[in-house]
Structures are given as C-alpha cells and as structure tokens.
Amino acid sequence: MKRPVFFVIFIIVLFLLIQASAREKEDNYSYRNVLIKMKAHFEKIKTYRCLFESFTAKGEKTKLVVCNYFYKSPGMIRMEILEGKYNGTVMLYKPHKVRLKLGRGILSWFSFSYKPEHDWVTDLRDYGLHQSHWGWYIDQHIRMLELADGTFSGEEVAAGRDTIKYTIVSKESQKTRSIAKEILWVDKREFIPVKYVQYDSLGKIIMSNLHKDIKLNIKLDNKLFRKFKRYKPN
Numbered sequence: 339m340k341r342p343v344f345f346v347i348f349i350i351v352l353f354l355l356i357q358a359s360a361r362e363k364e365d366n367y368s369y370r371n372v373l374i375k376m377k378a379h380f381e382k383i384k385t386y387r388c389l390f391e392s393f394t395a396k397g398e399k400t401k402l403v404v405c406n407y408f409y410k411s412p413g414m415i416r417m418e419i420l421e422g423k424y425n426g427t428v429m430l431y432k433p434h435k436v437r438l439k440l441g442r443g444i445l446s447w448f449s450f451s452y453k454p455e456h457d458w459v460t461d462l463r464d465y466g467l468h469q470s471h472w473g474w475y476i477d478q479h480i481r482m483l484e485l486a487d488g489t490f491s492g493e494e495v496a497a498g499r500d501t502i503k504y505t506i507v508s509k510e511s512q513k514t515r516s517i518a519k520e521i522l523w524v525d526k527r528e529f530i531p532v533k534y535v536q537y538d539s540l541g542k543i544i545m546s547n548l549h550k551d552i553k554l555n556i557k558l559d560n561k562l563f564r565k566f567k568r569y570k571p572n
Contacts, residue, residue, distance in 0.1 A: 369488025369504055372524060376476045379529040383472075385410045385558045386530075389550040390417070392470075394462040395543060401462050406569065407549075409471045414563040417467065428566045429459060431467035439566040449566065463515070463545055472531055485509050488522075496523040496533045497550045511539055528554065 390407035393400065408416040415431040419441065426441020436459045440446040452459050454466040468474070491503040501523040511518040518539040523532045535546040562569060 367490045367502055369490070369506065370483060372502065372504070372529065373476060373480050373483070373488075376472075376524065376529045376531070377480060380473050380476055383411070383530075384555055386472075386552060386554050387556065387558070388552040390470075391548040391550070392461065393543070393546045394465075395545070396462040399462055403461070407470075408558055408562060408569065410558050410560070410563060413468065413471070414560075415467050415471060416563050416569070417470075418568060428568070429467060430563055430566070432563060433468070436467055437566075461545075475531055475534075479506075482514055485513055486520075491521075493526065494523065497548060497552075499525050499532050499552075500527070501532050502526045516544065530554075 385408075387406065387408045390403075390405050392403045392405075395401075402422070403417075403419065404421040406416075406418040406420065413431075413433055415429075417429045419425055419427040419429075424441060426446075428439050428441070430437045431454065434454060436452045436454055436456070437449055438452065438459060439449045454460075454468045455464070456466075460466045486506050486508045488504050488506045491505045494501055494503050496503075504522045504524070506520040506522060508514040508518050508520075516538050517536045519537045519541075520534055522534045524530070525532050530552070531547075531549070532552075533546075533548045536544055538544050
C-alpha cells in the first residue's frame with residue numbers, strides 16, 4: 339500500500355511545482371514587469387539600426403514609410419526612406435530640430451530645417467522623429483500603465499526573433515491617443531519592441547510599427563547624424 343501513497347504524494351508535489359513555476363513565469367512576464375525590464379535594457383543601448391516599417395492611418399488616409407533607421411543616444415536619429423515617391427529622402431534629428439533632404443527633383447539640391455512637430459516631418463498620427471525611438475515608446479507606456487490593462491498572450495516568432503506577446507486594452511481610449519487596443523511583441527532576450535499594432539475603438543488599425551534586421555550597440559559616427567550622404571556599413 340505504500341507505493342500508491344508515495345505516487346499520490348509525488349503527483350501532488352509535481353502539481354505544486356508546476357503551479358509555482360507557472361506563477362513565477364506569469365510574474366516575470368507581467369506587463370508591468372516587462373515594461374520595467376524594457377526600460378532597463380534600453381538604457382544600456384547606445385546605438386541601434388534596423389529596417390523600420392511604419393504604417394499610420396487617419397480617417398481614409400493611410401501612409402506607409404519604409405526606411406533604414408539609425409539611433410544614437412541621447413536622442414540623435416537618422417531615417418533614410420527606401421520606398422515610395424520620397425525614396426532617397428534623408429531626415430536627421432538632433433534635439434530640437436529636423437533637417438531634411440529630398441531624394442529626387444529640383445529641391446533635392448537643397449536641405450531644409452523644421453521643428454519636430456511640423457506636418458512635413460510627422461506621420462498621420464502626428465508623431466515626429468523624436469517620438470520614433472524605442473525609449474520614447476517605452477516611457478509612454480510606463481506613464482500610461484494605470485490607463486490600460488496588459489495581458490501576456492504567449493510566445494511567437496516575429497521578424498525572425500523569439501518574442502513574448504501582449505494584448506493591451508485601454509480603459510479610456512480618449513486618454514491614450516484614441517488607441518483602444520494594442521498588440522505588442524517584445525524580444526524575450528533583449529526586451530526591445532520588435533512589433534506593435536494599435537487599433538481604434540472600431541477595431542481599425544491606426545498604427546503599426548515593425549523593426550527588422552536589428553543591430554544593437556554598433557559603431558555609428560556622429561557624422562551620420564549631420565551629413566546626408568547615404569550610410570554604407572563596414
């Protein structure tokens with residue numbers, strides 16, 4: 339009779355261990371804890387570059403930007419547009435100014451300077467270059483923690499990276515830039531936002547961003563953020 343007793347005890351202990359492991363994973367992967375980890379990891383990133391795809395919508399208008407993207411702490415940004423009628427255009431951001439050089443046409447002989455909020459250097463959701471890097475995104479979500487409920491939704495591969503996925507539902511979309519729901523994919527080792535898709539209250543996609551071919555803490559000369567000459571990796 340001892341064997342069944344030991345077997346039952348073993349099953350109970352195994353069940354409790356599994357439950358404890360699940361709770362620990364749930365705590366580690368809680369939305370709040372992951373945002374804190376994202377913040378800590380971003381503070382260690384001095385530079386990054388990637389292929390950046392950004393879609394925005396407002397009413398019936400939509401806009402897709404595909405670019406080579408470069409970031410250098412504490413806030414220098416370079417975008418090289420790769421597709422569409424603005425192909426070849428380069429934008430440079432240093433606080434608090436955007437410089438732009440068109441990729442084609444007569445005006446491509448000149449460069450122009452704008453405030454970061456100017457219509458010509460913002461997307462359809464009125465986000466500018468200074469609001470395009472991961473640090474800004476993470477900080478905004480930390481500030482709005484009390485305005486949204488984030489739920490761990492499993493693990494997936496996104497843009498070739500192992501990610502943890504979250505569904506974020508706004509409690510008051512009028513206070514979260516009309517975003518009612520957001521799906522977020524976070525690299526499970528680097529804790530960087532690989533992809534996110536935002537929806538309005540009608541379920542329409544109003545913004546999505548995807549980061550591919552990410553390179554972290556690579557050498558980026560300051561000239562890259564001052565000169566319009568196209569970047570050539572070593």
